[in-house]
Amino acid sequence: MGVKAESWQRAEIPGPKKALLILKPEVVVAMVKRAKRPILIVGHLAAEDYSDDVKMIDYAIRMSKTAGIPVVATAHTISEFIKRGFHSAAYMHAMDIGNRLKDPEWKGLDGEGPYDLTLFMGLPYYMEFVILAALKHFSTNLKTISLDRYYNPHATWSFPNLSVKDWNESFKIILNKLGGK
Amino acid sequence: MTKKGINLKIKELKTNVALVKDLELAIGRVVEEKWAEQMGPTPFPGITTLREWDMKLLQRYKPFYLPFCDVCCLCTFGKCDLTGDKRGACGLNMAAQQSRIVLLACCIGAATHTAHARHLVEHLIEKYGGNTPLDVGGLNIDVEAPVTRLVCGIKPETLTDLEDALDWCETEVTHLLSATHTGQEGSNLDFESKVLHAGMVDQVGMEIADMAQISAYGFPKGDPEAPLTEIGWGTADVTKPVILVIGHNVPSAVGIIDYLKDKGMYNAVEVVGICCTAIDMTRYSSSMAKIVGPISWQLRFIRSGLPDLIVVDEQCIRADSLVEAQKIKAPIIASSPKNCLGLENRTESPAKEITSDLVNGKVPGVLILDPEKVGEVAVETVMAVAPKRNKFKIIPEIEEIIKAAQECTQCNECMRACPNNMPIPEAMKAAAKGDLNPLAEILESCVGCARCDSACPNDFPLHSFMVKAGEKSLMEEKFKIRVGRGAIQDVEIREVGGPIVLGEIPGVVALVGCANYPRGGKEVAEIAEEFAKRRFIVVSSGCAAMSMAMVKDEEGKTLYEKYPGAFEAGGIINVGSCVSNPHIAGAAIKIASIFAKRKLRANYEEIADYVLNRVGAVGVAWGAMSQKAASIASGFWRLGVPVIVGPHGSKYRRMLLGRKDKEEDWYVYDARTGDKVYASPAPEHLFTAAETKEEAMVLIAKLCMRPNDTTKGRAIKLTHYIDLHKRLYGVPPDDIHLYVRNKADVPITMKDEIIKVLEEKGWKEKRIPDPTLLPRLIRKRKGE
Numbered sequence: 024m025g026v027k028a029e030s031w032q033r034a035e036i037p038g039p040k041k042a043l044l045i046l047k048p049e050v051v052v053a054m055v056k057r058a059k060r061p062i063l064i065v066g067h068l069a070a071e072d073y074s075d076d077v078k079m080i081d082y083a084i085r086m087s088k089t090a091g092i093p094v095v096a097t098a099h100t101i102s103e104f105i106k107r108g109f110h111s112a113a114y115m116h117a118m119d120i121g122n123r124l125k126d127p128e129w130k131g132l133d134g135e136g137p138y139d140l141t142l143f144m145g146l147p148y149y150m151e152f153v154i155l156a157a158l159k160h161f162s163t164n165l166k167t168i169s170l171d172r173y174y175n176p177h178a179t180w181s182f183p184n185l186s187v188k189d190w191n192e193s194f195k196i197i198l199n200k201l202g203g204k
Numbered sequence: 205m206t207k208k209g210i211n212l213k214i215k216e217l218k219t220n221v222a223l224v225k226d227l228e229l230a231i232g233r234v235v236e237e238k239w240a241e242q243m244g245p246t247p248f249p250g251i252t253t254l255r256e257w258d259m260k261l262l263q264r265y266k267p268f269y270l271p272f273c274d275v276c277c278l279c280t281f282g283k284c285d286l287t288g289d290k291r292g293a294c295g296l297n298m299a300a301q302q303s304r305i306v307l308l309a310c311c312i313g314a315a316t317h318t319a320h321a322r323h324l325v326e327h328l329i330e331k332y333g334g335n336t337p338l339d340v341g342g343l344n345i346d347v348e349a350p351v352t353r354l355v356c357g358i359k360p361e362t363l364t365d366l367e368d369a370l371d372w373c374e375t376e377v378t379h380l381l382s383a384t385h386t387g388q389e390g391s392n393l394d395f396e397s398k399v400l401h402a403g404m405v406d407q408v409g410m411e412i413a414d415m416a417q418i419s420a421y422g423f424p425k426g427d428p429e430a431p432l433t434e435i436g437w438g439t440a441d442v443t444k445p446v447i448l449v450i451g452h453n454v455p456s457a458v459g460i461i462d463y464l465k466d467k468g469m470y471n472a473v474e475v476v477g478i479c480c481t482a483i484d485m486t487r488y489s490s491s492m493a494k495i496v497g498p499i500s501w502q503l504r505f506i507r508s509g510l511p512d513l514i515v516v517d518e519q520c521i522r523a524d525s526l527v528e529a530q531k532i533k534a535p536i537i538a539s540s541p542k543n544c545l546g547l548e549n550r551t552e553s554p555a556k557e558i559t560s561d562l563v564n565g566k567v568p569g570v571l572i573l574d575p576e577k578v579g580e581v582a583v584e585t586v587m588a589v590a591p592k593r594n595k596f597k598i599i600p601e602i603e604e605i606i607k608a609a610q611e612c613t614q615c616n617e618c619m620r621a622c623p624n625n626m627p628i629p630e631a632m633k634a635a636a637k638g639d640l641n642p643l644a645e646i647l648e649s650c651v652g653c654a655r656c657d658s659a660c661p662n663d664f665p666l667h668s669f670m671v672k673a674g675e676k677s678l679m680e681e682k683f684k685i686r687v688g689r690g691a692i693q694d695v696e697i698r699e700v701g702g703p704i705v706l707g708e709i710p711g712v713v714a715l716v717g718c719a720n721y722p723r724g725g726k727e728v729a730e731i732a733e734e735f736a737k738r739r740f741i742v743v744s745s746g747c748a749a750m751s752m753a754m755v756k757d758e759e760g761k762t763l764y765e766k767y768p769g770a771f772e773a774g775g776i777i778n779v780g781s782c783v784s785n786p787h788i789a790g791a792a793i794k795i796a797s798i799f800a801k802r803k804l805r806a807n808y809e810e811i812a813d814y815v816l817n818r819v820g821a822v823g824v825a826w827g828a829m830s831q832k833a834a835s836i837a838s839g840f841w842r843l844g845v846p847v848i849v850g851p852h853g854s855k856y857r858r859m860l861l862g863r864k865d866k867e868e869d870w871y872v873y874d875a876r877t878g879d880k881v882y883a884s885p886a887p888e889h890l891f892t893a894a895e896t897k898e899e900a901m902v903l904i905a906k907l908c909m910r911p912n913d914t915t916k917g918r919a920i921k922l923t924h925y926i927d928l929h930k931r932l933y934g935v936p937p938d939d940i941h942l943y944v945r946n947k948a949d950v951p952i953t954m955k956d957e958i959i960k961v962l963e964e965k966g967w968k969e970k971r972i973p974d975p976t977l978l979p980r981l982i983r984k985r986k987g988e
Contacts, residue, residue, distance in 0.1 A: 031626075039275075040287045098895035098896040117895050118889075124719070153857070159287070160287060
C-alpha cells in the first residue's frame with residue numbers, strides 16, 4: 024500500500040488543510056460506526072471501475088446493506104443500482120447533493136436531520152475534488168471520506184493512491200468489519 | 205442611427221478683429237435618430253444599473269462555491285489561507301474569493317471578444333469604409349442587432365455605428381476588472397452581479413464582431429439553406445501545398461483566400477482550418493476552405509506533417525504552436541497583436557523579402573499585422589516550402605511505438621496528467637505486444653492537450669503514438685457541416701415564438717462551446733440528435749457545431765444532412781463561430797420583442813424577466829474550457845437562460861443552483877392580479893455541471909420548463925422529461941408533483957401512473973400565473 028498524501032492528478036495541489044490518509048481500512052469502519060447519520064454518495068464510475076468481475080457499485084450495495092447507510096446515486100447511476108436489484112437508493116444531481124450537504128439546515132433524505140459523515144465513490148476525480156472542497160470550506164461540521172482508490176485531498180479522510188488489488192483488499196476488510204454494526 | 209464627426213483645424217487665421225493660431229474644433233458626433241421606439245430605462249447600463257435584477261436571480265439561484273484552490277495569491281500580502289471561515293490579509297473570505305475569480309474569468313472572456321470585435325471593426329472600416337451598411341439578413345431580418353438594441357439602446361446601421369457600443373464594452377470591462385483589485389469589492393453577491401454584467405457586455409461584443417463580419421464579408425445572412433461544406437482530416441487534399449489556419453479572427457484567412465482568388469490559384473493550394481477561424485472561413489468561401497476539426501485537433505494535425513504553413517490569429521491557439529511548427533519544419537505566421545509568439549514584426553517589410561526569409565529558413569516564423577500581406581506571404585511561401593518539406597512529419601512508425609512501449613515503466617505519470625484519466629499505461633502495455641488498438645481508442649476521447657507527453661519521464665511522445673495508432677480512422681474523417689448561417693430570421697421567430705412560449709415546441713437547446721469533453725465529441729452529436737428527434741429546436745456554434753458534424757449514421761449521413769437548418773421544431777442549426785452565440789440569445793430576445801411585442805430598446809430587465817419565465821431555452825456547453833465560455837454562459841444567465849456544462853465545467857468554481865425543496869424560492873407575481881403564486885421550480889437551476897451525457901439529457905428536458913407553459917405545453921415538456929428519465933435512469937422522476945399544476949398538465953399517455961404519484965405526494969392543484977419577478981409589470985393590483 025502506498026503511503027504518500029499525493030493527489031492522483033498531479034496538478035491538483037491542495038492545502039494547507041489536506042485529507043488524512045486512510046492507512047488501515049479499519050479507520051473507515053471506525054468512522055462509520057461512530058457516525059450517527061452517515062450517507063454514501065455514488066457516482067457513475069462506480070459501475071465501470073475498477074475491474075471486470077467486481078465493480079465499486081457492488082461494494083457500495085454491500086456497504087449500504089451491511090451498515091444501513093443510505094445511498095444517493097448521482098447522474099444516471101440509479102439505473103445501475105436497479106439493474107442489480109438494489110431499490111433503496113435515492114438519486115440526485117451531484118451538484119444538488121453537494122449543495123444540500125453544505126446546508127446545515129437541510130434535514131436529509133428522510134427529514135430526520137443533517138448528516139455527519141459523507142462517503143464518496145465513483146465520481147470523476149476532479150468533480151469529487153471540487154465538491155469535497157466545497158464541503159471542506161463551507162460545511163465544517165461534516166466529515167467526508169473518499170473511498171476511491173485515489174488520494175483526494177479535500178476529504179477529511181482519503182485512501183492513498185492504491186492498486187486495484189490493494190483497494191479490493193481494503194474494501195473486503197471494511198465490509199467484514201462493518202458487519203458488526 | 206447615422207452620425208457625423210466634425211473636425212476643424214486652422215493653423216492660422218487672420219481677420220479684421222483677431223489673429224487665430226492653431227485653432228482646433230472637434231464635434232464628436234451628430235446623431236441623426238431614426239429609431240422611433242422610445243428609449244427604455246437602461247441604455248448603456250453601468251456596472252450597478254441592473255444590480256436589482258441580478259439580486260433577484262441570485263436570491264433564487266444561490267451560488268454554490270467549489271473552491272479550486274484554498275489560497276489567494278493575487279497580492280504580496282499572500283499567499284493567504286482562506287480555508288473554512290478564515291479571511292485573507294485584505295479581509296476577503298473564500299466565497300468572495302471564488303466569485304472574484306469567476307469575475308476575472310468573465311472579464312477575460314468579455315475583453316477577448318470585445319477586443320476581437322474592435323480589431324475586426326477597425327480593419328473592416330479601413331477596408332470597406334465606415335459607412336458600410338450593416339446587413340445581417342436583408343429584408344428577412346429587421347431586428348438586426350437584438351442584443352445591442354436591448355442593452356445599449358441604439359440601432360446601429362453602419363460599421364462606424366458599432367464603435368459606440370464597443371466604447372461602452374471597453375469601459376465596462378475596465379470597471380469590472382478594477383473591481384477585482386485588492387481592497388475593492390468585498391461581497392460575493394456583488395461580485396456575482398458583476399459577473400452577470402461581464403456576460404452581458406460579452407454578448408454585445410460578440411454580436412458586434414459577427415454583425416461586422418457578416419455585413420462586410422458577405423457571410424450567409426440568416427440563411428436556413430446555408431450550404432453544406434466539408435469537415436474532417438480526410439477532406440484535405442494533401443497532394444497540394446496545405447495552409448492551416450488556427451484561431452478565431454478571420455481577416456488573415458480571408459486575406460489568403462482573396463489572394464488565391466486574385467491570382468487564379470484556388471486549385472493550387474489547400475486552405476484548411478481548425479477552431480472558429482475555420483468556421484468563419486467557410487462562411488466566407490465554402491468552396492475554397494475546409495474545416496479540419498475543433499480545437500483539440502491542433503496537435504494531431506500539425507504533428508502529422510500535413511500542413512506546409514501555419515497561420516495563427518487569436519484565441520484558443522496552443523501556446524507552443526511555434527515549437528510544434530518548427531518540429532515539422534513548417535513556417536508559421538502570427539497575425540494578431542494578441543498572439544505575437546515572440547516573432548519579429550515584419551508588417552512593414554516587402555512581401556517578397558518576408559517570403560524569401562521563410563522559404564530559406566532564415567526565420568522560423570514572422571509576425572505580420574496586415575491581413576492582405578499575410579495572404580500574399582502565406583500563399584507564396586507555401587508554394588515554395590511544400591516541395592521542400594515533402595510533408596515532413598513527427599508521427600513515429602509502429603516499430604518505434606512498440607519499442608517505446610516495451611521500455612515503458614508503467615509509472616502512471618501519463619494517466620495522472622490526463623484530464624480524463626485515460627488508461628494510457630494499459631494501452632502501452634498492449635502496444636508492447638503489438639496491439640495498438642487501445643491507443644487508438646484513447647485518441648477518440650482525447651482532448652489533445654498532450655499533458656501525457658510532458659509528464660512522461662522517458663519523454664515518449666504519447667500523443668503522437670495515439671495519432672499513429674488512430675491514423676487510419678483520422679484519414680477517413682470526411683463529414684458534412686452546414687456553414688454558419690448567422691442570425692435567426694424575424695419570420696422564423698414569428699412562426700415559432702408562440703409554440704415556444706406556450707410550450708408546444710418543448711424547448712430550444714443551444715449546444716455551444718469548446719471541446720474539453722469527458723468522453724469525446726460524439727456525445728454532443730448524441731445529445732443533439734436526441735432533442736432534434738423530439739422536435740426541440742437545436743442550435744449550435746463553435747467547436748460544438750463541429751463535433752456534432754463528425755459523426756455519421758449507418759447511411760453515412762451527418763446530422764446536418766439529416767435535419768433542416770431552419771429555426772423550427774426538429775431543426776439543427778449552426779449559427780457560426782463563438783462570436784455567433786448572440787444570435788441564440790438574440791432569438792430569445794426577439795421572441796419577447798417580435799412575437800410578444802415587448803419593448804426592446806434598453807429594456808433589459810423586462811426582456812430578461814420574459815425570457816426567464818416564458819422562453820424554454822437551455823444552453824449546453826458540454827466541453828466548456830475557456831474563460832470565453834465562462835463569459836458566454838454568464839451572458840445567458842443574466843438573460844434568464846440556464847446553462848449546463850459538462851463535468852469539467854465544475855472547475856469553473858461556482859454553480860448557480862435552485863433548491864426545489866424550498867417552496868418559498870419559487871413564487872412569482874401573477875401580472876394579472878399582483879398575487880404571489882407558487883410557480884414550480886422552473887427552471888430549477890441557472891448554472892450546473894452534469895456528470896454524464898445521460899444526466900445532461902434529463903436536465904435539458906427539465907430545464908426547458910417555464911412558469912408560463914400552457915397545460916398543453918407543460919404536458920409535452922413533462923412527457924419528454926419523464927420519458928428520458930425512465931429510459932436513462934430506469935425510474936420515473938421523483939419530482940413530477942412539483943411540475944404538475946393542474947390535471948390538464950398530466951401527459952395523457954402517462955395519466956394513471958402520474959395521478960397515482962400525485963395522490964401519494966398529497967398534491968394540490970396550483971394556479972398558472974402570468975409570471976413575472978418584477979412588481980412594476982403587475983397590471984392590476986388587488987383592490988384597484
